[in-house]
Amino acid sequence: MTKILLAVFIMAIVTYIPRALPITAMTRKIESPFIKSFLYYIPYAVLAAMTFPAILSATSSTYFSIIGLVVGVCLAYRGQGLFKVAMGTVLTVYLCEMLFPGL
Amino acid sequence: MTNLSSLPLTKEAAEPADFKRGLKLGIPIALGYVPVAFTFGLMAVQGGIPIWIVILISLTNLTSAGQFAGVGLIIANASLFEIAVTTFVINIRYLLMSLSLSQRIVPMPLINRAIMAFGITDETFAVASMEKREITFPYMLGLISCPYFGWALGTALGALTTALLPPALQSAMGIALYAMFIALFVPPAMKSKAVFTVVLIAVALSSAFSWVPYLKNHISAGWSIIITTIGASTLGAIFFPRKENQ
Structure with missing residues (x-):
């Protein structure tokens, strides 16, 4: 029990440190155009990296995930x-699960 | 980025409005969190961790991958050192998000920055970084509130319940967070060739990390996201440097 609580405490600390360090330490604005451009692209890069290919294993079937991915991109594109x-994406996958269980 | 002083609202009048705006944007994030947290609660309790500790984990960590990995290691009776290193590596990506946000916030006291840092997750960061204006403390507080309670509520429901959601619904909900990410990066990628290219590079790199045999076996998911993000953003900065005030 004590070990579990200690583990939870350690997890909380090592999760908080990377969140807090830059935002509390970097109070001045970065001037370098290169770093500014780099930081500008981070959200897009990190979102794309987290989405693909992880999305393919997010549902019970790779096929459903691909269909969900296509529907999601189309909806977002529009x-x-x-x-x-x-x-829209969740409903599409749910429909697939209902129509083709175990595919 | 709009200059705050050019906005019609004064600072005092803007604060409740900012909080409300953040709160509203946090609702879909919270909805997406509930099923994930539910699964986490269920998994952790089934793994033998006491219910109150499972809920405590969600209240103090507020992160999905890190919690899943950490609890998996606790259940596997791993050492505290292994738990610390694994959780840290998975969470290193927050360094990049926090650094990015540090350049987007209005000046504010250290304590405010320390508080909002706790609420930086993949999803709150994604939504906050798409803001056209500079980010204020009330906005971040609002944005964090619903996801925080959604995460805790989902965990509690999962930990307390023994019945499962129908498997078909569970599977379908699994795609919700990814669909949200898509909704956030596809429209800007369609408007800007630079963003489109960065997205394509990121997809190619992260695919390589999960499919090329050597990389797959030697690079964890946490590192894959970090290396991909740094790689794609660096290439973006080299080939599509942004002009001042763009």
Whole structure:
């Protein structure tokens, strides 16, 4: 029990440190155009990296995931908001699960 | 980025509005968190961790991959050192997100920055970084609130319940967070050739890390995201440097 609590405490610390260090230490604005450009691209790079290929194993079947991916990209491409894209994708996968169970 | 002083609202009037705006944007994130947290709660309790500790983990960690890995290691009776290193490596990506946010926030006291740092997750970062304006403390507090309670609530429900969601629904909910990511990066990628290229490079690199045999076996998922992000953003900065105030 004590060991588990200690583990939880350690996990909380090592999760908080990378979150807190840059935002508390970097109070001045970065001037370098290179670093500014680098930081500008980070959100897009990190989101794309986290989405693909992890999305392929996010449902019970790679096929359903691919269909969900295509539907999601189409909805987002057509400028639908966050909530609509998420719900449309989930419903698509749910429909697939109902129509082709165990595929 | 719009200059704050050019906004019609004064600072005082903007604060409740900022909080409300953040709160609203946090709702879909919270909805996406509930099923993931539910699965986490269920898994951790089934693995033999006491219910109250499982909920405590979600209240103090507020991260998905790190918690899943950490609990997996606790259940496997791993050493505290292994738990610390693995969780840290998985969470190193927050360094990049926190650094990126540090350049986007309005000046604020250290304590405020320390508080909002706790709420940086993949999803809150994604939403905050798409803001056109500089990020304020009330906005971040609002944005973090719903996801924090959604994460805790989902964990508690999962930990307390013995019945499962229907498997078909569980599987379908698994794609929700990814769909949210897609909704966030596809529209900007369609508008800008530079962002489109960075996204393509990132997809190619992360695919390589999960499919090329040597890389797959030697690079963890946490490192793969970090290396991919640094690689794709660096190439973006080299080939598509941004002009001032763009």
